[in-house]
Amino acid sequence: MTGEQRDPDSLRLGHSDAWARAHIIPFAVFMGFLLLLQVFANFFGWEHPAAPWWRHWPEQWIYPLQTIVTLVLVAKWWKYYEFRWSWKWSAVGVVFGAVGIGFWLLPTVMYDRLGLTGETTGWMKWLGLAEREKGFNPAEAFGDGTPAYWAALVMRFVRAAVVVALVEEIMWRSFMMRFVSDWEGDYWKRPFGQASWKSYLLVTGLFMVAHSPTDYAGAFIYGSLTYVLCIWSKNLGACVVMHAVANLLMGLFAITYGKYGLW
Template sequence: MAESPYHPPRNLPPGGSVDSWVRAQVTPFAVFIGLTLLLQLFTTYFGWKHPSAPWWRNWPEQWLYPLQTIVGLVLVIRWWKYYEFRWSLKWSLIGAVFGAVGIGFWLLPTIMYERLGLSGEAEGWLKWLGLAEREKGFNPAEAFGAGTPAYWAALVMRFLRAVVVVALVEEIFWRSFLMRFVKDWEGDYWKRPFGEASWKSYAIVTLLFMLAHGKVDYAGAFVYGSLTYLLCIWSRNLSACVVMHAVANLLMGLFAVIHGKYGLW
Protein backbone atom coordinates (compact mmCIF):
# COMPACT_ATOMS: atom_id res chain seq x y z
CA MET A 1 0.00 0.00 0.00
CA ALA A 2 1.36 3.39 -0.94
CA GLU A 3 1.98 5.77 1.92
CA SER A 4 -0.34 8.76 2.25
CA PRO A 5 1.26 12.03 1.13
CA TYR A 6 2.54 14.16 4.00
CA HIS A 7 0.49 17.26 4.71
CA PRO A 8 2.19 19.77 7.02
CA PRO A 9 0.04 20.85 9.96
CA ARG A 10 -2.00 24.02 9.64
CA ASN A 11 -0.13 27.25 10.41
CA LEU A 12 3.29 25.89 9.36
CA PRO A 13 5.03 27.47 6.37
CA PRO A 14 6.35 25.20 3.59
CA GLY A 15 9.28 23.23 4.95
CA GLY A 16 8.58 24.36 8.51
CA SER A 17 8.47 22.05 11.52
CA VAL A 18 6.38 22.08 14.67
CA ASP A 19 9.50 22.61 16.79
CA SER A 20 10.48 25.62 14.70
CA TRP A 21 6.95 27.01 14.99
CA VAL A 22 7.06 26.73 18.78
CA ARG A 23 10.51 28.33 18.96
CA ALA A 24 9.31 31.18 16.75
CA GLN A 25 6.37 31.88 19.04
CA VAL A 26 8.15 31.56 22.37
CA THR A 27 11.84 32.45 21.96
CA PRO A 28 11.53 36.21 21.27
CA PHE A 29 9.33 36.66 24.35
CA ALA A 30 11.53 34.42 26.53
CA VAL A 31 14.70 36.27 25.52
CA PHE A 32 12.97 39.62 26.07
CA ILE A 33 11.95 38.58 29.59
CA GLY A 34 15.42 37.17 30.21
CA LEU A 35 17.01 40.51 29.38
CA THR A 36 14.56 42.22 31.73
CA LEU A 37 15.70 39.89 34.50
CA LEU A 38 19.31 40.65 33.54
CA LEU A 39 18.56 44.33 34.11
CA GLN A 40 17.27 43.57 37.59
CA LEU A 41 20.31 41.45 38.41
CA PHE A 42 22.74 44.04 37.04
CA THR A 43 20.99 46.81 38.99
CA THR A 44 21.16 44.75 42.19
CA TYR A 45 24.78 43.64 41.99
CA PHE A 46 26.54 46.17 39.75
CA GLY A 47 24.32 49.24 39.72
CA TRP A 48 25.60 52.34 41.48
CA LYS A 49 23.25 55.23 42.21
CA HIS A 50 25.83 57.91 42.80
CA PRO A 51 26.71 61.25 41.12
CA SER A 52 30.18 59.88 40.35
CA ALA A 53 28.89 56.65 38.81
CA PRO A 54 29.22 56.20 35.03
CA TRP A 55 25.89 56.38 33.23
CA TRP A 56 25.89 52.68 32.34
CA ARG A 57 25.95 51.78 36.04
CA ASN A 58 23.70 54.57 37.29
CA TRP A 59 21.06 54.04 34.61
CA PRO A 60 21.61 50.52 33.20
CA GLU A 61 18.21 50.59 31.49
CA GLN A 62 19.65 53.17 29.10
CA TRP A 63 21.85 50.51 27.47
CA LEU A 64 19.83 47.38 28.17
CA TYR A 65 16.59 48.63 26.61
CA PRO A 66 18.32 49.31 23.25
CA LEU A 67 19.88 45.84 23.51
CA GLN A 68 16.41 44.35 24.04
CA THR A 69 15.14 46.27 21.04
CA ILE A 70 17.84 45.05 18.68
CA VAL A 71 17.76 41.44 19.86
CA GLY A 72 13.96 41.34 19.76
CA LEU A 73 13.86 42.66 16.20
CA VAL A 74 16.51 40.19 15.03
CA LEU A 75 14.61 37.23 16.51
CA VAL A 76 11.24 38.27 15.09
CA ILE A 77 12.75 38.80 11.63
CA ARG A 78 14.55 35.45 11.94
CA TRP A 79 11.23 33.59 12.31
CA TRP A 80 8.99 35.99 10.38
CA LYS A 81 7.61 33.28 8.06
CA TYR A 82 6.06 31.48 11.04
CA TYR A 83 3.79 34.39 11.97
CA GLU A 84 0.26 34.67 10.59
CA PHE A 85 0.11 38.36 9.82
CA ARG A 86 -2.82 39.30 7.61
CA TRP A 87 -2.50 43.06 7.36
CA SER A 88 -5.85 44.73 6.76
CA LEU A 89 -6.76 48.43 6.82
CA LYS A 90 -10.14 47.65 8.38
CA TRP A 91 -8.77 45.58 11.23
CA SER A 92 -5.78 47.88 11.70
CA LEU A 93 -8.12 50.84 12.24
CA ILE A 94 -10.30 48.81 14.61
CA GLY A 95 -7.17 47.66 16.44
CA ALA A 96 -6.02 51.28 16.77
CA VAL A 97 -9.37 52.23 18.33
CA PHE A 98 -9.14 49.30 20.76
CA GLY A 99 -5.60 50.38 21.64
CA ALA A 100 -6.68 53.95 22.39
CA VAL A 101 -9.61 52.77 24.53
CA GLY A 102 -7.53 50.14 26.34
CA ILE A 103 -4.69 52.49 27.21
CA GLY A 104 -7.24 55.10 28.27
CA PHE A 105 -8.40 52.72 31.01
CA TRP A 106 -4.76 52.00 31.89
CA LEU A 107 -3.94 55.70 32.29
CA LEU A 108 -7.18 56.64 34.06
CA PRO A 109 -5.98 55.75 37.61
CA THR A 110 -2.90 57.97 37.22
CA ILE A 111 -5.06 60.83 35.97
CA MET A 112 -7.50 60.31 38.85
CA TYR A 113 -4.60 60.33 41.31
CA GLU A 114 -3.94 63.96 40.45
CA ARG A 115 -7.62 64.92 40.13
CA LEU A 116 -8.27 63.59 43.64
CA GLY A 117 -5.36 65.60 45.03
CA LEU A 118 -3.49 62.54 46.31
CA SER A 119 0.24 62.59 47.00
CA GLY A 120 3.05 60.33 48.10
CA GLU A 121 3.51 56.60 47.55
CA ALA A 122 0.34 54.61 46.88
CA GLU A 123 -0.45 51.96 49.45
CA GLY A 124 -3.08 49.26 49.96
CA TRP A 125 -6.13 49.29 47.72
CA LEU A 126 -5.01 52.53 46.08
CA LYS A 127 -1.99 50.76 44.64
CA TRP A 128 -4.08 47.78 43.52
CA LEU A 129 -6.33 50.18 41.61
CA GLY A 130 -3.33 51.89 40.05
CA LEU A 131 -3.79 55.22 41.84
CA ALA A 132 -0.19 56.42 41.94
CA GLU A 133 1.79 59.42 40.74
CA ARG A 134 4.09 57.33 38.48
CA GLU A 135 6.82 59.96 38.18
CA LYS A 136 9.90 57.77 38.74
CA GLY A 137 10.93 55.64 35.79
CA PHE A 138 12.68 55.69 32.43
CA ASN A 139 13.86 59.26 31.86
CA PRO A 140 16.86 59.72 29.54
CA ALA A 141 17.11 63.38 30.55
CA GLU A 142 18.46 62.25 33.94
CA ALA A 143 21.26 60.31 32.29
CA PHE A 144 22.17 62.46 29.30
CA GLY A 145 20.53 65.84 29.77
CA ALA A 146 17.37 67.00 28.02
CA GLY A 147 17.68 67.75 24.32
CA THR A 148 21.14 66.25 23.82
CA PRO A 149 21.82 63.85 20.92
CA ALA A 150 22.15 60.98 23.41
CA TYR A 151 18.80 61.94 24.94
CA TRP A 152 17.02 61.80 21.57
CA ALA A 153 18.75 58.56 20.60
CA ALA A 154 17.66 56.93 23.87
CA LEU A 155 14.12 58.23 23.49
CA VAL A 156 13.80 57.00 19.90
CA MET A 157 15.06 53.55 20.89
CA ARG A 158 12.62 53.50 23.82
CA PHE A 159 9.69 54.21 21.52
CA LEU A 160 10.94 51.64 19.00
CA ARG A 161 11.10 49.09 21.80
CA ALA A 162 7.60 49.87 23.10
CA VAL A 163 5.74 50.44 19.85
CA VAL A 164 7.34 47.83 17.58
CA VAL A 165 9.26 45.19 19.52
CA VAL A 166 6.99 44.82 22.56
CA ALA A 167 3.86 44.85 20.39
CA LEU A 168 5.21 42.07 18.16
CA VAL A 169 6.92 39.92 20.79
CA GLU A 170 4.06 39.98 23.28
CA GLU A 171 1.15 39.47 20.88
CA ILE A 172 2.96 36.63 19.12
CA PHE A 173 3.43 34.92 22.48
CA TRP A 174 0.17 35.76 24.30
CA ARG A 175 -2.30 35.47 21.40
CA SER A 176 -0.65 33.36 18.71
CA PHE A 177 0.95 30.77 20.98
CA LEU A 178 -0.40 30.76 24.52
CA MET A 179 -4.11 31.04 23.70
CA ARG A 180 -3.79 27.98 21.46
CA PHE A 181 -1.60 26.11 23.93
CA VAL A 182 -3.96 26.69 26.87
CA LYS A 183 -7.00 25.62 24.86
CA ASP A 184 -5.51 22.33 23.64
CA TRP A 185 -2.18 21.74 25.31
CA GLU A 186 -2.55 17.93 25.18
CA GLY A 187 -3.38 17.94 21.46
CA ASP A 188 -2.11 19.49 18.26
CA TYR A 189 -2.54 23.02 19.52
CA TRP A 190 -0.44 24.51 16.70
CA LYS A 191 -3.14 23.40 14.23
CA ARG A 192 -5.87 25.39 15.90
CA PRO A 193 -7.01 28.54 14.08
CA PHE A 194 -5.99 31.89 15.50
CA GLY A 195 -8.50 33.58 17.79
CA GLU A 196 -10.65 30.64 18.88
CA ALA A 197 -12.92 31.66 21.76
CA SER A 198 -12.30 29.86 25.05
CA TRP A 199 -13.12 30.97 28.59
CA LYS A 200 -10.13 28.95 29.82
CA SER A 201 -7.77 30.72 27.43
CA TYR A 202 -9.24 34.10 28.35
CA ALA A 203 -8.91 33.52 32.09
CA ILE A 204 -5.40 32.06 32.09
CA VAL A 205 -3.82 34.34 29.48
CA THR A 206 -5.37 37.49 30.97
CA LEU A 207 -4.24 36.48 34.47
CA LEU A 208 -0.68 35.80 33.31
CA PHE A 209 -0.67 39.06 31.36
CA MET A 210 -1.62 40.88 34.58
CA LEU A 211 1.03 39.10 36.63
CA ALA A 212 3.69 40.06 34.07
CA HIS A 213 3.17 43.67 35.23
CA GLY A 214 3.53 45.34 38.61
CA LYS A 215 0.68 45.46 41.12
CA VAL A 216 0.04 49.10 40.32
CA ASP A 217 -0.80 48.04 36.74
CA TYR A 218 -3.04 45.07 37.57
CA ALA A 219 -6.33 46.92 37.08
CA GLY A 220 -5.25 48.46 33.79
CA ALA A 221 -3.75 45.18 32.57
CA PHE A 222 -6.99 43.31 33.33
CA VAL A 223 -9.12 45.72 31.32
CA TYR A 224 -6.56 45.96 28.52
CA GLY A 225 -6.05 42.19 28.38
CA SER A 226 -9.81 41.62 28.25
CA LEU A 227 -10.20 44.07 25.36
CA THR A 228 -7.31 42.42 23.49
CA TYR A 229 -8.96 39.02 23.92
CA LEU A 230 -12.22 40.45 22.57
CA LEU A 231 -10.43 41.89 19.54
CA CYS A 232 -8.56 38.62 19.03
CA ILE A 233 -11.68 36.40 18.85
CA TRP A 234 -13.65 39.02 16.89
CA SER A 235 -11.04 39.76 14.23
CA ARG A 236 -9.26 36.38 14.13
CA ASN A 237 -6.38 38.61 13.05
CA LEU A 238 -2.97 38.72 14.75
CA SER A 239 -2.08 41.95 12.96
CA ALA A 240 -5.04 43.73 14.56
CA CYS A 241 -3.77 42.74 18.02
CA VAL A 242 -0.26 43.96 17.16
CA VAL A 243 -1.63 47.31 15.95
CA MET A 244 -3.71 47.62 19.12
CA HIS A 245 -0.63 47.05 21.27
CA ALA A 246 1.51 49.40 19.19
CA VAL A 247 -1.01 52.26 19.37
CA ALA A 248 -1.53 51.72 23.10
CA ASN A 249 2.20 51.83 23.83
CA LEU A 250 2.70 54.85 21.58
CA LEU A 251 0.00 56.80 23.43
CA MET A 252 1.34 55.69 26.81
CA GLY A 253 4.86 56.76 25.88
CA LEU A 254 3.68 60.17 24.67
CA PHE A 255 1.63 60.64 27.84
CA ALA A 256 4.60 59.66 30.02
CA VAL A 257 7.00 62.06 28.31
CA ILE A 258 4.60 65.00 28.02
CA HIS A 259 3.31 64.77 31.60
CA GLY A 260 6.47 63.51 33.31
CA LYS A 261 4.87 60.16 34.27
CA TYR A 262 7.95 58.13 33.49
CA GLY A 263 6.91 55.36 35.88
CA LEU A 264 4.26 54.28 33.39
CA TRP A 265 6.83 52.81 31.03
Protein backbone atom coordinates in the same frame (compact mmCIF):
# COMPACT_ATOMS: atom_id res chain seq x y z
CA MET B 1 7.33 24.70 -2.99
CA THR B 2 10.31 25.67 -0.82
CA GLY B 3 10.14 26.34 2.91
CA GLU B 4 10.76 30.04 2.38
CA GLN B 5 7.73 30.33 0.09
CA ARG B 6 5.24 28.50 2.29
CA ASP B 7 2.54 30.45 4.05
CA PRO B 8 2.33 30.65 7.87
CA ASP B 9 -0.54 28.14 8.06
CA SER B 10 1.44 25.41 6.31
CA LEU B 11 4.50 26.19 8.42
CA ARG B 12 2.39 25.94 11.56
CA LEU B 13 0.89 22.60 10.58
CA GLY B 14 4.01 21.09 9.08
CA HIS B 15 6.76 22.31 11.40
CA SER B 16 5.25 22.49 14.89
CA ASP B 17 8.57 22.56 16.78
CA ALA B 18 10.02 25.39 14.70
CA TRP B 19 6.69 27.22 14.91
CA ALA B 20 6.68 26.96 18.72
CA ARG B 21 10.30 28.16 18.96
CA ALA B 22 9.51 31.13 16.74
CA HIS B 23 6.76 32.19 19.14
CA ILE B 24 8.44 31.47 22.47
CA ILE B 25 12.13 32.37 22.05
CA PRO B 26 11.79 36.09 21.17
CA PHE B 27 9.57 36.63 24.21
CA ALA B 28 11.87 34.56 26.44
CA VAL B 29 14.93 36.52 25.29
CA PHE B 30 13.08 39.80 25.83
CA MET B 31 12.24 38.77 29.40
CA GLY B 32 15.80 37.54 29.88
CA PHE B 33 17.09 41.06 29.29
CA LEU B 34 14.78 42.31 32.06
CA LEU B 35 16.37 39.75 34.37
CA LEU B 36 19.80 40.94 33.21
CA LEU B 37 18.80 44.48 34.12
CA GLN B 38 17.84 43.39 37.64
CA VAL B 39 21.03 41.40 38.13
CA PHE B 40 23.27 44.16 36.80
CA ALA B 41 21.54 46.82 38.89
CA ASN B 42 21.85 44.71 42.05
CA PHE B 43 25.50 43.72 41.63
CA PHE B 44 27.07 46.46 39.50
CA GLY B 45 24.69 49.40 39.68
CA TRP B 46 25.94 52.54 41.43
CA GLU B 47 23.51 55.35 42.21
CA HIS B 48 26.07 58.02 42.92
CA PRO B 49 26.74 61.42 41.30
CA ALA B 50 30.21 60.20 40.29
CA ALA B 51 28.92 56.96 38.74
CA PRO B 52 29.23 56.57 34.95
CA TRP B 53 25.88 56.61 33.20
CA TRP B 54 26.05 52.94 32.23
CA ARG B 55 26.22 51.96 35.91
CA HIS B 56 23.84 54.59 37.26
CA TRP B 57 21.18 54.01 34.60
CA PRO B 58 21.84 50.53 33.14
CA GLU B 59 18.43 50.52 31.45
CA GLN B 60 19.79 53.16 29.08
CA TRP B 61 22.03 50.56 27.40
CA ILE B 62 20.22 47.32 28.25
CA TYR B 63 16.92 48.43 26.69
CA PRO B 64 18.47 49.33 23.30
CA LEU B 65 20.42 46.06 23.28
CA GLN B 66 17.22 44.19 24.17
CA THR B 67 15.39 45.96 21.34
CA ILE B 68 17.98 45.10 18.68
CA VAL B 69 18.45 41.46 19.69
CA THR B 70 14.71 40.81 19.92
CA LEU B 71 14.03 42.45 16.56
CA VAL B 72 16.67 40.23 14.95
CA LEU B 73 14.97 37.13 16.38
CA VAL B 74 11.52 38.24 15.21
CA ALA B 75 12.90 38.92 11.73
CA LYS B 76 14.59 35.50 11.72
CA TRP B 77 11.27 33.72 12.29
CA TRP B 78 8.98 36.22 10.52
CA LYS B 79 7.65 33.59 8.10
CA TYR B 80 6.03 31.69 10.99
CA TYR B 81 3.74 34.52 12.10
CA GLU B 82 0.15 34.69 10.87
CA PHE B 83 -0.38 38.45 10.92
CA ARG B 84 -2.85 38.64 8.01
CA TRP B 85 -2.54 42.44 7.89
CA SER B 86 -5.81 44.20 7.03
CA TRP B 87 -6.61 47.90 6.75
CA LYS B 88 -10.06 47.31 8.21
CA TRP B 89 -8.92 45.39 11.26
CA SER B 90 -5.87 47.58 11.74
CA ALA B 91 -8.20 50.59 11.98
CA VAL B 92 -10.27 48.73 14.55
CA GLY B 93 -7.05 47.92 16.38
CA VAL B 94 -6.20 51.64 16.53
CA VAL B 95 -9.53 52.36 18.23
CA PHE B 96 -9.16 49.44 20.66
CA GLY B 97 -5.62 50.55 21.47
CA ALA B 98 -6.70 54.10 22.29
CA VAL B 99 -9.61 52.91 24.44
CA GLY B 100 -7.52 50.25 26.18
CA ILE B 101 -4.67 52.57 27.11
CA GLY B 102 -7.21 55.16 28.22
CA PHE B 103 -8.37 52.75 30.92
CA TRP B 104 -4.73 51.96 31.78
CA LEU B 105 -3.86 55.64 32.25
CA LEU B 106 -7.07 56.59 34.06
CA PRO B 107 -5.83 55.70 37.59
CA THR B 108 -2.77 57.95 37.18
CA VAL B 109 -4.96 60.80 35.95
CA MET B 110 -7.34 60.27 38.88
CA TYR B 111 -4.39 60.33 41.30
CA ASP B 112 -3.58 63.86 40.19
CA ARG B 113 -7.20 65.02 39.91
CA LEU B 114 -7.95 63.83 43.46
CA GLY B 115 -4.93 65.71 44.77
CA LEU B 116 -3.33 62.60 46.23
CA THR B 117 0.27 62.56 47.44
CA GLY B 118 2.69 59.81 48.40
CA GLU B 119 1.98 56.10 48.21
CA THR B 120 -1.63 54.99 48.23
CA THR B 121 -3.02 52.00 50.12
CA GLY B 122 -6.02 49.69 50.02
CA TRP B 123 -8.37 49.84 47.08
CA MET B 124 -6.65 52.89 45.63
CA LYS B 125 -3.36 51.01 45.42
CA TRP B 126 -4.96 47.98 43.78
CA LEU B 127 -6.77 50.16 41.26
CA GLY B 128 -3.41 51.66 40.29
CA LEU B 129 -3.77 55.16 41.71
CA ALA B 130 -0.12 56.14 41.95
CA GLU B 131 2.17 59.07 41.20
CA ARG B 132 4.24 57.22 38.57
CA GLU B 133 6.99 59.85 38.26
CA LYS B 134 10.02 57.58 38.85
CA GLY B 135 11.02 55.56 35.79
CA PHE B 136 12.72 55.67 32.42
CA ASN B 137 13.91 59.24 31.85
CA PRO B 138 16.90 59.68 29.51
CA ALA B 139 17.19 63.35 30.49
CA GLU B 140 18.53 62.23 33.87
CA ALA B 141 21.35 60.32 32.22
CA PHE B 142 22.21 62.45 29.19
CA GLY B 143 20.65 65.85 29.67
CA ASP B 144 17.45 67.12 28.09
CA GLY B 145 17.61 67.62 24.31
CA THR B 146 21.11 66.21 23.76
CA PRO B 147 21.79 63.80 20.84
CA ALA B 148 22.17 60.94 23.34
CA TYR B 149 18.81 61.89 24.87
CA TRP B 150 17.03 61.73 21.51
CA ALA B 151 18.75 58.46 20.56
CA ALA B 152 17.69 56.87 23.85
CA LEU B 153 14.13 58.19 23.51
CA VAL B 154 13.73 56.96 19.93
CA MET B 155 15.01 53.51 20.88
CA ARG B 156 12.61 53.48 23.84
CA PHE B 157 9.67 54.15 21.54
CA VAL B 158 10.87 51.47 19.10
CA ARG B 159 11.04 49.05 22.02
CA ALA B 160 7.55 49.93 23.29
CA ALA B 161 5.60 50.41 20.06
CA VAL B 162 7.32 47.82 17.85
CA VAL B 163 9.19 45.16 19.82
CA VAL B 164 6.81 44.83 22.77
CA ALA B 165 3.77 44.92 20.50
CA LEU B 166 5.18 42.13 18.34
CA VAL B 167 6.66 39.75 20.92
CA GLU B 168 3.78 40.00 23.38
CA GLU B 169 0.99 39.48 20.85
CA ILE B 170 2.93 36.69 19.13
CA MET B 171 3.37 35.03 22.50
CA TRP B 172 0.07 35.72 24.26
CA ARG B 173 -2.42 35.66 21.41
CA SER B 174 -0.83 33.47 18.73
CA PHE B 175 0.88 30.88 20.93
CA MET B 176 -0.46 30.91 24.47
CA MET B 177 -4.16 31.09 23.60
CA ARG B 178 -3.75 27.93 21.55
CA PHE B 179 -1.49 26.21 24.07
CA VAL B 180 -3.69 26.68 27.14
CA SER B 181 -6.73 25.49 25.20
CA ASP B 182 -5.16 22.13 24.31
CA TRP B 183 -1.68 21.68 25.80
CA GLU B 184 -1.94 17.88 25.72
CA GLY B 185 -2.97 17.75 22.07
CA ASP B 186 -2.08 19.35 18.75
CA TYR B 187 -2.53 22.89 20.03
CA TRP B 188 -0.63 24.39 17.08
CA LYS B 189 -3.36 23.14 14.74
CA ARG B 190 -6.03 25.26 16.43
CA PRO B 191 -7.14 28.29 14.36
CA PHE B 192 -6.10 31.73 15.54
CA GLY B 193 -8.61 33.58 17.71
CA GLN B 194 -10.68 30.56 18.79
CA ALA B 195 -12.70 31.58 21.83
CA SER B 196 -12.73 29.71 25.13
CA TRP B 197 -13.13 30.76 28.75
CA LYS B 198 -9.99 28.82 29.65
CA SER B 199 -7.82 30.75 27.22
CA TYR B 200 -9.38 34.07 28.24
CA LEU B 201 -8.88 33.60 31.97
CA LEU B 202 -5.40 32.07 31.81
CA VAL B 203 -3.91 34.33 29.16
CA THR B 204 -5.40 37.50 30.63
CA GLY B 205 -4.20 36.43 34.08
CA LEU B 206 -0.67 35.75 32.81
CA PHE B 207 -0.67 39.07 30.97
CA MET B 208 -1.59 40.80 34.24
CA VAL B 209 1.12 39.18 36.38
CA ALA B 210 3.74 39.97 33.72
CA HIS B 211 3.25 43.61 34.79
CA SER B 212 3.71 45.34 38.12
CA PRO B 213 0.89 45.12 40.70
CA THR B 214 0.16 48.82 40.19
CA ASP B 215 -0.84 47.99 36.63
CA TYR B 216 -3.00 44.92 37.38
CA ALA B 217 -6.34 46.70 37.00
CA GLY B 218 -5.34 48.39 33.77
CA ALA B 219 -3.76 45.19 32.44
CA PHE B 220 -6.94 43.22 33.16
CA ILE B 221 -9.14 45.64 31.23
CA TYR B 222 -6.62 46.03 28.43
CA GLY B 223 -6.05 42.26 28.19
CA SER B 224 -9.80 41.66 28.08
CA LEU B 225 -10.23 44.17 25.25
CA THR B 226 -7.39 42.54 23.32
CA TYR B 227 -9.05 39.16 23.77
CA VAL B 228 -12.31 40.57 22.37
CA LEU B 229 -10.45 41.98 19.35
CA CYS B 230 -8.61 38.69 18.86
CA ILE B 231 -11.69 36.46 18.75
CA TRP B 232 -13.72 39.04 16.82
CA SER B 233 -11.17 39.82 14.10
CA LYS B 234 -9.29 36.48 13.97
CA ASN B 235 -6.43 38.79 12.99
CA LEU B 236 -3.06 38.83 14.76
CA GLY B 237 -2.02 41.98 12.90
CA ALA B 238 -4.94 43.88 14.45
CA CYS B 239 -3.79 42.84 17.94
CA VAL B 240 -0.25 44.02 17.17
CA VAL B 241 -1.57 47.37 15.90
CA MET B 242 -3.70 47.73 19.03
CA HIS B 243 -0.67 47.10 21.25
CA ALA B 244 1.56 49.43 19.20
CA VAL B 245 -0.92 52.30 19.36
CA ALA B 246 -1.49 51.78 23.09
CA ASN B 247 2.22 51.81 23.91
CA LEU B 248 2.86 54.78 21.63
CA LEU B 249 0.16 56.80 23.38
CA MET B 250 1.40 55.70 26.80
CA GLY B 251 4.94 56.81 25.94
CA LEU B 252 3.73 60.19 24.70
CA PHE B 253 1.67 60.62 27.86
CA ALA B 254 4.66 59.67 30.04
CA ILE B 255 7.07 62.18 28.54
CA THR B 256 4.46 64.94 28.23
CA TYR B 257 3.31 64.80 31.85
CA GLY B 258 6.48 63.46 33.50
CA LYS B 259 4.90 60.09 34.34
CA TYR B 260 8.06 58.10 33.56
CA GLY B 261 7.02 55.29 35.89
CA LEU B 262 4.41 54.21 33.36
CA TRP B 263 7.08 52.80 31.07
